[in-house]
Amino acid sequence: MSGALRDAADRAPELDLLAGVGARRRRRTRRRAQLLAAAAVAAVAGVVSTSTVVAQGAFSSGGGEETAAQPNTTATTEARPRPRKKVTPTPSPKVTVTATMTAKPQAQIKGMPIAKLWPQALFQMPAKNADGWRYRPITSLNATEVLLAAEPSADKAGKIEVYDAKTGKSRVVTEIPRTRGLKQYFTQTVSTDGTNVVWCSSASKDGTTVAELWWAPLSGGKAQLAVTLTGGGAAVEAIGVDGESVVWSTRKGGxxxxxxxxxxxxxxxxxxxxxxxxxxWAGDASTDDEEFEKFGYNQSKIVNLADGTVTKVVTKDGMKDMRCGPVWCRGRQGTTSVVQRVDGTGVKKLPKGFGMYAILDRFLRSAENVYDLNTGRLARIETPGGWSSNGTSSEPSTILYGGTTKGKVDRYWVLNLAAVPPAQ
Known part of the structure; x- marks a missing residue:
């Protein structure tokens, strides 16, 4: 049984991000595709229990999503392609960009492959570290470095590392401790400010939920426990770091x-x-699935907690489920998905399935597309390994990755959105 599960994890490594599904209620609607994928892998491995597969992971994504490759569809778009120098990029996933989306459908225009449009943002890397432990990408630190979790087995998190695409080398940041006496211990989500890295691990003890918040310097060093939370206070929904403290919010708010x-x-x-x-940045609307789906209410403000600045969200009539970062909001009018700026300008229609918050205040990710809010380009992803996933950071991850081949995965392809030039 365990051998079959390990084999299933190798063939569909993104499923490991599902760990903690039973422990955390906060899951966005798009995660349902994960459960279907997990069940499919279980069937191939000869395991019929979905819960058994779910229990294999150690990390879950606060802002990401993972999916099996979807059937091809073509968006109705408008583009202004510019001539570019011929580039021979590192082998990468086949991605097709169809271009600017506006509120009114325009003529179909074929876009540019992402490997030609953003060649500096695509690279390949090993799927395992020097110890043979599976990598779980978290987010990028800059245009070349990626923050990673390295797991000795599917249900354990062993180290945090950094991979540099420029040098092709990895370095260890810290080992991830596990507190004795705690059961069902999973590292749920990670955040970084570029100088430090923090993470939240959830567990149980004597029937009580426990959350531990840890930190370590990105330059390297021993992980230190910042705080232990229990009961209702352990319902951590998001974490962050402000340079000298770990910060977090709970599902009930605050x-x-x-x-x-x-x-x-x-x-x-x-x-x-x-x-x-x-x-x-914080908002006054929950991202909890149950709250989000039941009430469909809008976020009314975006708050800068560093200086106390409060910005009101301008909501058009008929808008629902509005969720906003400091620049862009995503919501819906009826069954139509839309984006707009916080001040109500720049309204555009979108295909369904895009994430709630813009990555780097610029990109939105769906199961099979990346939409650039700055340029209006829509990048379609056709995954060579049959799956793709966002990194596992608490905030929207700046990377997208997947296997380079179907079957057992030895290498990942990675799209680092932090490496995309501002004008492209």
Whole structure:
């Protein structure tokens, strides 16, 4: 049985991100595709229990999604392609860009392959570290470096590492400890400010939910436990880091801060009822699936918790499910998915299935597309390995990755959105 599951995990490694499904209620609607994929892998492995497959993971994605490759469809778009120098990029997934989407459908125009449009943003890397442990990409640190979790087995998180696409080398940041006496221990989500890395691990003890928040310097060093939360306070939905403290919000609302060393946890001023999006930004609408689907209410403001600035979200009549970062909002009018700026301008229609928050205040990811809000280009992803996933960061991850071949995965292809030039 265990051998079959390990084989299934090798053939569909993105499914490991499902760990903690039973422990956490906060899951976005698009995660349902994950459960279907997990069941499919279980069937291939000769295992009929979906819950058994789900239990194999160690990381879950706060802002990401994973999916099996979808059938080809063509978006109705408009483009202004510019001539570019011939580039021979590193072998990469076949991605087709169909171009600018507007509120009114335009004539179909074939776009540029992403390998030619953003060649500097695509690269390949090993799927395992020097110890043979499976990598789980988290997010990018800059245009060349990717933050990774390395797992000795499907149900354990062993190290945090950094891979540099420029040098082709990895380095260890820290080992991920596991506190004795805790059961069902999973590392749920990770965040970084470019100097430090923090993560939340959830577990149970004597029937009580426990959450541990850890931190380590990205330059390297021993991981240190910042705070242990229990009961209702352990319902952590998002985490972040402000340079000297770990910050987090809970499903019931409220953002909290705890210094890395010394000091006690405290509520961030004027954060009552707020939900952390990406430090220092927070909003007044939950991202919890049950809340989101049941009420369909809109976010009314975006708050900068570092300086207390509050910006009102301008919502057009008929808008629902509006969720906003500091620049862009995504919601719907009836059954139509739309995006707009926080001030209500720049309204555009979108295909269904895009994430709630813009990555780098610029990109939206769906199961098979990346949409550039700055240029209006829509990049279609055709995954060579049959699956793709966002990294496992708490905030929307800046990377998308997948296997380079079907079957056992030895290498990943990675799209690093932080490496995309501003004007492209």
């Amino acid at each position: 953002v909290y801060r705890k210094p890395f060393t010394n000091g006690a946890p405290n509520r961030v001023p004027k954060s009552d009822g707020l939900h952390l999006i990406s430090w220092p």
